[in-house]
Amino acid sequence: MAIKGQTETVTPALAQKYLESMTTNRPLRHGVVEFYAREMSQGLWKSNGQGLIFDEGGHMLDGQHRCWAVIESNLNVDMMVTRGVKKEAFDTIDTGAMRSAGDVLGMKSWDYAKPLAAALRWANAWANGFTRSTGGKQRLSNHEVAVLADKYPTLTDHVSYIYGGGGKSSLGRKSMQRAGISFARWVTHESHPLIAAEFWQKIETGEGLNKSDPEYLFRERLHEDYNSSRKMVDRTLVAFCILAWNAKVTGAPIKILRFREEDEFPSVAGDLLGPSRAKAITEAKTSQKRRKIA
Secondary structure (H helix, E strand, O other), X not given: OOOEEEEEXXXXXXXXXXXXXXXXXXXXXXXXXXXXXXXXXXXXXXXOOOEEEEEOOOOEEEOHHHHXXXXXXXXXXXEEEXXXXXXXXXXXXXXXXOOOHHHHHHHOOOXXXXXXXXXXHHHHXXXXXXXXXXXXXXXXXXXXXXXXXXXXOOHXXXXXXXXXXXXXXXXXXXXXXXXXXXXXXXXXXXXXXXHHHHHHHHHHHOOOOOOOOHHHHHHHHHHHHHOOOOOOOHHHHHHHHHHHHHHHHHOOOOOOOOOOOOOOOOXXXXXXXXXXXXHHHHHHHHHHHHHHHO
C-alpha cells in the first residue's frame, strides 16, 4: 500500500473515532493537549505538514495529542493526514530535533535568544498573575514567545546584562536561575527604576549593607546557593528576590527570607497594574477556581 497524504478537516467526532483506532498509546501529556487546544482556540494553530499518521490497517500511529486537543477545543481543525505507513516505522516518528523558541528569537536577531525565551516565560506568568504553580513554567508556542519579545523589548537589556557578565557573575549560577534573575531585575526596574537601581547595586557590590537590609538577606541566599552543591530551583530563587524587593519598597521589617513550594507565589510590590493586566489576572484566578471546582 502506497503512502498517501492530504489535508483533512478533523472534527471532534472524527478525532474521537481516530483515538479509538489506536492500538498503541504513549502516555498522554495533558499539558501538551492544553497547549494545542489553546493554540486552536486562539486561531494560532497552523497546518505545517505535521499531523496524523495511520498505518496500513487504518490504525492511528501518531496524533493522539492533536486529536484530544480538537475534542478539548470543540473545533473543526484542518490537518495533514498521512495513511499507509508501515507499523514498524512507529519507532522513528517524532525523533527529529524541534525548533525551540530560542531558535526563533535567534533568527529574529535577538541577543542571548535562548535565555531571553526563558525570561519571557517569567514575564508571561507575571502578566497573567502569579499562581502557586507558575514560575515561568507555562508552555508557550514559539509564536507567543516572539510576540512577548516585541511586547517587552526592555527585558533583553537585563538578560544581556546578566548573561554578559553583569553582577560579577554572582546573580545566579545555573542558566535557568539567571533567566529568572533577569526577569526579576527587569520587573523591579519597570516598577520603580530609582529604587531598583539602588536595590541591585547593593546586591551586587554588598556596599553599605546592614544585616537587617533585605538586599543583604537576598545576597546571602545567593552566596549560600553559589557555594552549595545542591542548587535552588529558579522558582524559589526568584521568590526570594521578590520577597526582598517587597520589603525594600514597603519598608516592612524582615528577618529571614522564607518560601516553600506550597506557598502562593509572591506578587511584585509597587507594580502598578494597568486595566488589561488586572483583568487578565482576575480571569486567570477565576479560571483556576473553576478547574478546582470541576
